[in-house]
Amino acid sequence: MAQEQNLTKNQSLVFEKLSAADGPMSAYDLLDELREQGLKAPLQIYRALEKLQEVDLVHRLESMNSFVACAQPHCHAKTGLVAFAICEKCGTVSEFSDDVVQSRLADWATERNFTPTKTSLEIRGLCQGCG
Amino acid sequence: MAQEQNLTKNQSLVFEKLSAADGPMSAYDLLDELREQGLKAPLQIYRALEKLQEVDLVHRLESMNSFVACAQPHCHAKTGLVAFAICEKCGTVSEFSDDVVQSRLADWATERNFTPTKTSLEIRGLCQGCG
DNA sequence: ATGCCATACGTTATATCATAACACAATCCA
């Protein structure tokens, strides 16, 4: 919980809005909802998101240009790899990790002298309720 | 090779340009290079790319909004899951697949009644030469 | 052959996502 304490005003606004949301939001979604709190420009959102991603409170969903609050804060030191299942009908996002997948990918990288910095793993499909 | 035969003119132009490239290209990169062949609008590129992705001749790299020709055409019926390692310095993209990762993700989905339609797995980092 | 359907094409306009560049303020700490 330490990290939340250190957030600046804009970072807190963005993080709280994203945490309260029931699904992913785009940067412009966030901007629209934070105008009444005084935010006016996309950069204010993007800069906050950038910082929030650095401290693993927020993840970017590459396949849909949007962002979610982390579902398991403070566990990323252990997990390293984070995966998402994204329902294309209802928008629900499930965050999970898998040690076997992670070590398998680590092996692939090691064998080829590839130095990973960030991995994104996103499964699009239909969730239980929508399938 | 059957698939290449069936391509329309625009689809062939895009596919050949992408195959000849030594790395990923954005839709607008492609448009710039295909103007002399008569292409004029982004939609012409995007529509060709859409079709090429459907037949697995081209992959979209979600984490960088760009596209690559498939490195192992006609194997995707077997592999299903395709992964990419992307060098952030030199831009080299390595396409690979891994049965263990694939089955592990399939298990995750099965257990949760999640029906996958498309999975993207992209490892950013530094390749052997750039590390 | 005619009518119908599915697919591709061409074009203009617009929507959506993201960053450059600059000036200023707050904070940390040598």
Add this chain to the structure above:
DNA sequence: TGGATTGTGTTATGATATAACGTATGGCAT
């Protein structure tokens, strides 16, 4: 106390992607 770092506010611009419209083509059933 002064330099470095980080965050902020603002304007402008760049980059990526799709909507909406009309047309053309080819397959194929009547």
